[in-house]
Structure formats: structure tokens, C-alpha cells
Amino acid sequence: xxxxxxxxxxxxxxxxxxxxxxxxxxxxxxxxxxxxxxxxxxxxxxxxxxxxxxxxxxxxxxxxxxxxxxxxxxxxxxxxxxxxxxxxxxxxxxxxxxxxxxxxxxxxxxxxxxxxxxxxxxxxxxxxxxxxxxxxxxxxxxxxxxxxxxxxxxxxxxxxxxxxxxxxxxxxxxxxxxxxxxxxxxxxxxxxxxxxxxxxxxxxxxxxxxxxxxxxxxxxxxxxxxxxxxxxxxxxxxxxxxxxxxxxxxxxxxxxxxxxxxxxxxxxxxxxxxxxxxxxxxxxxxxxxxxxxxxxxxxxxxxxxxxxxxxxxxxxxxxxxxxxxxxxxxxxxxxxxxxxxxxxxx
Numbered sequence: 001x002x003x004x005x006x007x008x009x010x011x012x013x014x015x016x017x018x019x020x021x022x023x024x025x026x027x028x029x030x031x032x033x034x035x036x037x038x039x040x041x042x043x044x045x046x047x048x049x050x051x052x053x054x055x056x057x058x059x060x061x062x063x064x065x066x067x068x069x070x071x072x073x074x075x076x077x078x079x080x081x082x083x084x085x086x087x088x089x090x091x092x093x094x095x096x097x098x099x100x101x102x103x104x105x106x107x108x109x110x111x112x113x114x115x116x117x118x119x120x121x122x123x124x125x126x127x128x129x130x131x132x133x134x135x136x137x138x139x140x141x142x143x144x145x146x147x148x149x150x151x152x153x154x155x156x157x158x159x160x161x162x163x164x165x166x167x168x169x170x171x172x173x174x175x176x177x178x179x180x181x182x183x184x185x186x187x188x189x190x191x192x193x194x195x196x197x198x199x200x201x202x203x204x205x206x207x208x209x210x211x212x213x214x215x216x217x218x219x220x221x222x223x224x225x226x227x228x229x230x231x232x233x234x235x236x237x238x239x240x241x242x243x244x245x246x247x248x249x250x251x252x253x254x255x256x257x258x259x260x261x262x263x264x265x266x267x268x269x270x271x272x273x274x275x276x277x278x279x280x281x282x283x284x285x286x287x288x289x290x291x292x293x294x295x296x297x298x299x300x301x302x303x304x305x306x307x308x309x310x311x312x313x314x315x316x317x318x319x320x321x322x323x324x325x326x327x328x329x330x331x332x333x334x335x336x337x338x339x340x341x342x343x344x345x346x
Contacts (some may be wrong), residue, residue: 014276015259018267020063021275021282026056027138028286028315032308036291040110046304057141058204059252064145065208066256069164070216072156081156083338085149088280089125091330092322093142096284097122099318100136107292112137129195136288147198148205165213165225168206172236175199179240203233207253215260274320281327282319290315 030053033046075081101119104112114122114133121132126143134140155161178194181187194200206229213226230253238246258264266272275282290311297307 014273015262015264015267016063016066016256017276017279018272019255019259019264019276020060021272021277021279022267023056023059023063024279024283025275026050026053026059027283028053028290028312030054030056031287032290032294032311036294040291040295040298042298042304044304046308055248055252058248059255060141061144061201061204062208062211062252062256064148065205065210066212066260067208068149068152069161069209069212072152072161073216075156078153078157079338081153083335087331087334089142089146091334092281092327093125093284094123095322095326096281097135099285100288103289104292107296109288109292109295112288112291136284138283138287144198144201147196148201151197164209165229168202168209168229169232171197171199171202172206172232175202175236175240203236203249206230206233207249208256211253211257211260215257278316278319278323281322282315285318285322286311286315289318 029050033049034051034053036042037045037049071084072081075084097119101114101116114135118127118132119135121127121130122135122139125139125146128134128140128143152161152164155164155167160167174197178189178199181189198205210226210230210233213222213229217223217226234246234249234253237249255264259267267276293311293314294307297310298304302310
């Protein structure tokens, strides 16, 4: 396989990041047009709804599998990865907790408010393992992502990334084992292990890693491992979930595969690039803040569609501001400090 030029590599990364923006927007539209009405009622209902938008989360997991494996392949030391992920995740997350807590308590959001102690507990990102409620419901996916990062870091630390497909096949087999014991024998295996190993979501991460192996490795062994892993992940979804989820996996994985090869030129448009850049803050900030705004506008007799547009505009503006003035500066500052510290210690 010929060596890719810098421009080709950049196009690939831009398209992958833009696809993450599409996933974020699909989740936002689901929450504003469909989930809001299910929880709080919408009279009249919105003109357009996106009931399938929540599958953007599945797309997130596939992209994470691709991106995290790519990141680790370029990582020299475990602490480099830890600092990289910490600087990417936590500054924006901590601000999102503060903003969401403040806005929802100011505007009100029945059934979704938490106390100060719970808000502080949310700072660790794995709070739900200890039965602490979320400041915002979307945080459940962050725990899944963090556990995936920890697992991948362990493989990296043990120098086992070259055999990642074997570990993925083992986890897929464990997922099937849990299913068989529960459905065929009415035996429930340990739930804690199931959750810590993120067995419910491992097929989606496995697809992302398989796409990376298929697009960034030229040897036949890696290509074969990618094909086997992707096939087993899809079959696992078919056997345990449904034909729909297996088909969804094929569609979403195909989109990521095309983006990873720089084949979706539309994603290079400035709008999609912008959505990709703000995707993480947008995801963190949209749900409860948007719902609070929709409720308040509903009380003021604002039409449903206008309330949705207002909530969407507010979330996009807030996410853009957080990206520009908090997320990116904090990430640069933390990584620069880390590099300087390493340089002085050498």
C-alpha cells in the first residue's frame, strides 16, 4: 500500500470528525423532537421528528473504536495517552456539569434535578457505578467510553495491541455467553463484570477497531483480523439483538469506513467541519438545558417548532463558545504543560 500524503490523511480525519458531528446532531434532534414529547408532552407535536436519532450514539461508539486505536498506535508512553484523553474529556465535561446544574435549577426541569452532592460526584465520570444520578442523562455514554479507554490502555501497557482482535473476539464470546446463560438457562452471570467490560456495547467498538485495521494496515494478517472481527461483531448483534441492529451496524460501519478512506467529500463542507469541532460540548450541553428552555418557552405559549429551533440554536451557540474559549484552550494548556514537564525531567 502506498504511503498516504498529508492531505489525504487530513481529509480522512476531517471526515471522521465531521461524522462525529453528524452523530451529535442526530442525538440532539432526537432529544428535542421525540424524547422531550415522551417525557413532558408536546402540544402540538413537532412538525418533524427524529425518532431514530438516538442511534447516533452507536455511531459514536464505532468512531471511538477507530479513533482510540489510532491514537494509541501513535502513542509512545501510557501517560501520553492519559493526558491526551484527560485534556480532551474533562475540562469541557466539568464546565458542562456546572452550566447544566445552574441552568436547570434556574429554569426548572421536573424529575431531572440533582442535589449538589450528586453534582460533585458526577465529576469523576464513573459516578453511576456507585448509583449516583446524572446531572444530565447523556453522561451514561461517557462512563462507557471511559471504561473502553481503560481497557485499551491496559492492552497498550501490556504491549498487546497487535493482538487486539483476539481480545475483542473474547469479549464478543463473553457477550454471547451471558446471553445464552440468561435466555436458555435463566442464569444471570455477574452484572458488575458485564458492565465493567462494556459487553453490551463492545460490538460497536469492535467495528471501529476493525475499520482502522482494514484502512491503516497493509498486511494480509491485519486485513484478515479486521474482516473476522467485523463479521463476528455483526453476527453477535444479529444473534443477541435483532436483524435491525445487525443491519444498522453494517450501515454505520460502512459510513465510517468510507469516511476513513476520505470518500465522503460532503463531510468536508465547513458546516460539517464546524459540527465536528463542537460535537463533544454540543453532546454534553444539549439535553437538560435544551429541555429546560423548551419547557419554559412552552409555558410562554411559544409554538413547539419555534421552541425546538430556539433550543437547537442555544445549544449550538453554547457549544461553539465552550469549544472556542474552554475546551480547546484547556486542552492546549494541559498538553503544553505536560510536554514541558517531560522535557525538564529528561
